[in-house]
Amino acid sequence: MPYQCIVCVKQVPDTANVTGDAMKADGTVNRGALPAVFNPDDLHALEAALAVRDEHGGSVTAITMGPLGATEVLRECLYRGADRVALVSDRRAAASDTLATSYILAQAVRTVGNFDIVFCGRQAIDGDTAQVGPQMAEKLGLPQITYFEQFIDLSDHQARVRRNVGNGWEVLDVRLPVLVTTLDTANRPRPASARRVMRAKRARAAAEIDREVDAAMKQATDSERQAEKDARVGALRDHGLLIEQYDLDDIHADLKWCGIAGSPTRVHRVQSIVLTKEGFKAVEPTEEGVREMIHELIVDHTLG
Amino acid sequence: MIEPNRQGEVWVFAEQEDEHLSDVSLELCGKARELADRLNVSMGAVLIGWNVRELSYRLIALGADNVYHVHDTRLEHYRTLPYARVMCQLIQKHEPQIVLYGATAQGRDLAPRIASAMRAGLTADCTDLDIGAYTEPKTKTVHENLLLQVRPAFGGNIIATIINCDRWPQMATVREGVMRLNDADPGRRGQIVEEAIEFDDFDLSVKLIERHREKRTVDLKAARTIVAGGAGVANAQDFQLIHELAGAIGGAVGASRGAVDAGYISKEYQVGQTGTTVRPALYIACGVSGAVQHRAGMEESAKIIAINWDKDAPIFGVAHYGIVGDLRKVIPMMIKAIRQKD
Numbered sequence: 001m002p003y004q005c006i007v008c009v010k011q012v013p014d015t016a017n018v019t020g021d022a023m024k025a026d027g028t029v030n031r032g033a034l035p036a037v038f039n040p041d042d043l044h045a046l047e048a049a050l051a052v053r054d055e056h057g058g059s060v061t062a063i064t065m066g067p068l069g070a071t072e073v074l075r076e077c078l079y080r081g082a083d084r085v086a087l088v089s090d091r092r093a094a095a096s097d098t099l100a101t102s103y104i105l106a107q108a109v110r111t112v113g114n115f116d117i118v119f120c121g122r123q124a125i126d127g128d129t130a131q132v133g134p135q136m137a138e139k140l141g142l143p144q145i146t147y148f149e150q151f152i153d154l155s156d157h158q159a160r161v162r163r164n165v166g167n168g169w170e171v172l173d174v175r176l177p178v179l180v181t182t183l184d185t186a187n188r189p190r191p192a193s194a195r196r197v198m199r200a201k202r203a204r205a206a207a208e209i210d211r212e213v214d215a216a217m218k219q220a221t222d223s224e225r226q227a228e229k230d231a232r233v234g235a236l237r238d239h240g241l242l243i244e245q246y247d248l249d250d251i252h253a254d255l256k257w258c259g260i261a262g263s264p265t266r267v268h269r270v271q272s273i274v275l276t277k278e279g280f281k282a283v284e285p286t287e288e289g290v291r292e293m294i295h296e297l298i299v300d301h302t303l304g
Numbered sequence: 305m306i307e308p309n310r311q312g313e314v315w316v317f318a319e320q321e322d323e324h325l326s327d328v329s330l331e332l333c334g335k336a337r338e339l340a341d342r343l344n345v346s347m348g349a350v351l352i353g354w355n356v357r358e359l360s361y362r363l364i365a366l367g368a369d370n371v372y373h374v375h376d377t378r379l380e381h382y383r384t385l386p387y388a389r390v391m392c393q394l395i396q397k398h399e400p401q402i403v404l405y406g407a408t409a410q411g412r413d414l415a416p417r418i419a420s421a422m423r424a425g426l427t428a429d430c431t432d433l434d435i436g437a438y439t440e441p442k443t444k445t446v447h448e449n450l451l452l453q454v455r456p457a458f459g460g461n462i463i464a465t466i467i468n469c470d471r472w473p474q475m476a477t478v479r480e481g482v483m484r485l486n487d488a489d490p491g492r493r494g495q496i497v498e499e500a501i502e503f504d505d506f507d508l509s510v511k512l513i514e515r516h517r518e519k520r521t522v523d524l525k526a527a528r529t530i531v532a533g534g535a536g537v538a539n540a541q542d543f544q545l546i547h548e549l550a551g552a553i554g555g556a557v558g559a560s561r562g563a564v565d566a567g568y569i570s571k572e573y574q575v576g577q578t579g580t581t582v583r584p585a586l587y588i589a590c591g592v593s594g595a596v597q598h599r600a601g602m603e604e605s606a607k608i609i610a611i612n613w614d615k616d617a618p619i620f621g622v623a624h625y626g627i628v629g630d631l632r633k634v635i636p637m638m639i640k641a642i643r644q645k646d
């Protein structure tokens with residue numbers, strides 16, 4: 001039986017390359033100061049969904065929530081084989097904690113249509129909380145399989161799955177629909193296909209077209225610009241390259257559960273920590289210096 | 305969600321597997337006891353399973369005033385949905401003000417499910433917990449005696465304190481090893497409160513077919529000396545140096561996330577906020593820059609040696625001995641110096 005799969009992906013700041021101005025005074029991340037990357041675990045979630053579709057038929061829809069620039073990860077999904085992609089972008093979603101984020105994503109999943117399996121990555125590298133997947137499952141009224149590694153069997157509305165809990169593994173039977181959070185050991189993500197890149201690199205969300213046209217046609221009148229926007233959006237739609245774009249109204253989100261209002265947690269304060277220099281000893285990188293240090297450590301019984 | 309309830313208890317989810325309480329649950333009892341004393345309320349532990357009633361005494365000895373015990377064959381092995389049902393019902397019934405979970409595979413699966421169902425806040429991987437006041441910036445409303453949930457925020461030397469003023473319970477997960485294990489007091493008195501929970505078909509819809517657990521292979525917490533390699537080791541071959549030094553000292557090998565991400569060593573060896581927290585007698589950091597998330601897991605080591613060729617690396621700020629130099633040269637010198645001693 002064919003399966004309709006939804007994958008939630010996130011564009012994250014590359015925490016491996018954090019620089020000094022990466023944090024704002026209020027403790028939130030200055031995303032602009034960091035290169036943005038496809039959250040690594042989400043690539044495995046995408047691959048797991050593509051593998052299900054390739055074997056059983058069905059479709060893969062990728063969803064992301066974020067600023068307009070997050071369409072970059074959606075194009076990446078298209079390059080790797082997703083059938084359909086959607087961006088949820090809304091200023092009112094800013095400052096959402098994991099609870100508000102999971103609510104918004106759950107609404108988006110409901111909006112894009114019927115589904116059998118929702119795939120998330122295990123966690124995102126910018127917070128490592130691993131909370132959004134389980135919270136979405138609860139909001140959608142679905143069972144959750146965290147640390148998903150493999151479908152041992154998938155037939156009709158029943159799945160037998162293996163999850164890896166670090167110090168062991170489990171096999172579980174679950175009825176679909178289900179939400180899984182995918183481990184990086186689940187699979188090896190396929191690379192982008194050159195043919196798909198050629199085709200999908202022009203894919204844009206309508207708001208991106210607005211921006212491009214506004215920048216390119218500064219001298220034009222409003223109506224000329226509008227005509228150009230309509231033409232470009234129409235052409236993309238005809239080629240199946242228009243990235244679906246939703247705001248909170250489109251997904252029927254109740255604003256009281258979104259953004260700051262919907263976030264029970266707040267950042268109270270951020271501190272730069274002052275490191276204690278007390279009792280510090282500089283050791284020369286020489287045989288002599290090292291020998292002396294080892295000697296001291298033996299004398300005070302730290303070693304031996 | 306429950307309303308702020310100042311008389312509410314401080315709870316620990318007492319995670320057990322195969323009739324053993326997880327280390328982190330035991331550690332959390334000490335912290336929860338301390339927080340409860342600060343707030344002048346009782347401390348509770350929720351113990352779920354089958355044939356695990358005996359474990360209640362351990363929880364009481366470590367500080368619990370009340371152990372809420374839920375006993376059902378269907379709860380023998382952890383499964384998300386029935387465990388979440390138990391926790392949500394008990395939270396609604398007893399309205400604890402704080403609920404703490406270990407940031408284990410089980411805790412990280414369960415706590416967010418509960419947080420979502422309760423529409424309550426949850427902070428992951430806290431490195432410290434405290435009680436304090438919070439003033440809302442706009443309204444200047446002061447909230448006294450909130451749980452201050454301290455967690456490193458990424459991006460250098462920053463520690464964020466997270467609070468949840470009105471959508472309770474206040475919930476947090478904590479990694480194993482972060483809180484100190486208190487001495488058990490076998491003379492402490494506490495109550496075992498038996499609770500019965502009803503399940504519906506959905507709660508029981510996921511079936512456990514097979515289950516396998518391995519003995520812990522990497523036990524960094526028990527090591528007296530740890531030699532940790534970072535991304536500065538630069539390749540898998542040079543990582544052998546870390547193993548050699550550990551071998552020479554008779555210590556264990558650890559790693560930063562930089563080294564784990566680079567594929568020099570597996571994730572079980574990671575020290576830090578999202579790895580293991582360690583307090584060995586000696587910690588030797590080689591080619592580790594000393595990001596706050598790494599330091600959170602090792603800065604309480606009794607002695608720290610840092611080897612890094614960048615004299616401004618933050619790791620030197622927590623080190624007792626700092627060697628500014630190339631680890632590929634310094635480590636062999638150390639191995640030699642140690643061997644010459646015997």
Ligand SMILES: Cc1cc2nc3c(=O)[nH]c(=O)nc-3n(C[C@H](O)[C@H](O)[C@H](O)COP(=O)(O)OP(=O)(O)OC[C@H]3O[C@@H](n4cnc5c(N)ncnc54)[C@H](O)[C@@H]3O)c2cc1C
Nearest residue numbers: 458534535536560561562576577578579591593598613631
């Ligand atoms: C949510 C979150 C959780 C995290 N949790 C953890 C965690 O639990 N543990 C953890 O470790 N990190 C964690 N991190 C990552 C952390 O922020 C750092 O990115 C990581 O610790 C860096 O690893 P590193 O020090 O090995 O690498 P780098 O920062 O790249 O440092 C390498 C160091 O090696 C030095 N060096 C290079 N070559 C040599 C040489 N030949 N000789 C001597 N010195 C040399 C360099 O000067 C540099 O200081 C987390 C990050 C996030 C966002």
